[in-house]
Each structure stands twice: as C-alpha cells, then as structure tokens.
Amino acid sequence: MTMIVDASDEEISSLTQSILIRYGIDFTCYEPKSLKRRIIRVLNLFSLGSVHELWVKFLSEPDFVHSFMNEISVGMTSMFRDPVLWTNLRKRMVNDYRSKNSISIWHAGCSTGEEVYSLGIVLKETLLKEKARAIATDFNQNAIEEAKKGEYHKIKMIENERNYKVFNPVSDFSRYYTADGKHAFMNHDLISHAKFKYHNLITDAYPMGYDLILCRNVMIYFDNVAKVKILNQFHASLNQGGYLIIGFFDTMSHLMDSDKFQLVDEGAKIFQKL
C-alpha cells in the first residue's frame, strides 16, 4: 500500500532552518512550493512518514545529508533542450566569437552534463572549439560525476537525437557517440574544453571573466531575493557584452535591472551585460 505523506509549511521551514544550522547548507531561499514537492518526493523515496522521521534520519545517519542533497536537486535535462535557443545561440556565437582569440563559458547548474555536451557539439560545428574554455558546475556531486562520464540511457538518447535534428537536420547525431545495447557513450573530446566542479550558487564565491554564462532551469528553485542576488553576481562574473542565458521557465525579466542587462533575444532568453 502506498503511504500518502505530506509536509506543512511550518515543518518545511523548521527543517530548512535546522539543515542550515547543522550543515551550513542553505535551502531557506528556495521557492517554497517546489522545495515542498521535492521534500515529499524524498519522504516517499526513503519510505518516511513525516518530516520528523526525515530529521531523525539526518541525526542518526551522518552521511544522509549527501543523499538528501542529491535527491532534492535531481534535475530534468536533455541535450539541445529548447532547440530555438541552440539555433539562435549558434548564430550569435559565430558572429561574436569568430574574431575572438578565446571564449570563456560557465555552465552554472550543469546537472548531468547534457547542456555541456550540446554546447561542445555547437562549438565543434562552428569551428570555435579550440578557443573555448568552460567550467561546468553544480552542487549535486552525483550529477557532476554522471556528467563527466557522459553515459546516457538509450531512451534518453531518443529525445536527445530528436532535439538535435531540429537544431541540425542535415547532420548525423550518431557521430558524436558510441553505443552498446543500453547506453550511449558521448565522445570525450566534446567536453575536453570543460572542467567540472562543485559550486553552490547560493553560498559560494562566483568566478569572474566569462563571455557566456548558461544558467538554465536552475533559478526555478529560488525565491526572488535569491534570484536578484544571483543576477547581480552573474553580472559581475560576465565580461562587458557577455551573455547570460536562462531557462524557458525561469521567470526573471521583471527582476532584471535594465541598467545591467538587456534582453537581446526574447525567444531564446538571451540577456546581454550592458
């Protein structure tokens, strides 16, 4: 029989406060509804009946916090997700970066790496790869390890291939991976320009000097105060004229300071640092 579990706002709020005090991990600025959904998912996954039982598990299993973090931040992603973005970004990259000597890129919240492989393919196809350097960060350590492996289930590859075909109808996606019966193994040279690192967008210092920051479908987790703080930090991280790309469901335009960012492509959600 499936248990029906729930969590009140008060329970969630006292849980996030306790996690902050005990581990220094800050979930207090996460968007409450999405955090609640994720905590209920964790309760079901570990067959826990209440937030109280969850906290008892935290106290009795010192390493449980890592599993909790990984489950809370499980991300939905796929290659060439939102094909219009990739088509428009390709045009912009060719125009802007052809004459540059180097291109520095930050994938913030890279999850299991699909976005990094996608951009690797774009860089290869536009002949910009040799001058690109990237960091790909996330606060989910499991996701980072998956990203480095670049091994994706064949079911996921159907969606990846379909998206790629919209982006580039005349090319063959299968030249970018090898496969066995169950999995595809992405060619490693697609990410040879990228270093994968742990980084928490809420608590860690931001690296500087980027031409392009992709932070797609990450802001959905955060409340407006955190979003504004992150936007200001991305602004400082970008070079003059650099691009910030957010996700299709990241409702942010109303929070963008028009002295700092200009929306240069509404359809693809590309902002440029002024």
Ligand SMILES: C[S@@+](CC[C@H](N)C(=O)[O-])C[C@H]1O[C@@H](n2cnc3c(N)ncnc32)[C@H](O)[C@@H]1O
């Ligand atoms: C839905 S995935 C997005 C993946 C990719 N950017 C894309 O759009 O395809 C969201 C990712 O944000 C990460 N994330 C959530 N909160 C974070 C934080 N405070 N710092 C860094 N990454 C975070 C999650 O771990 C997850 O991997």
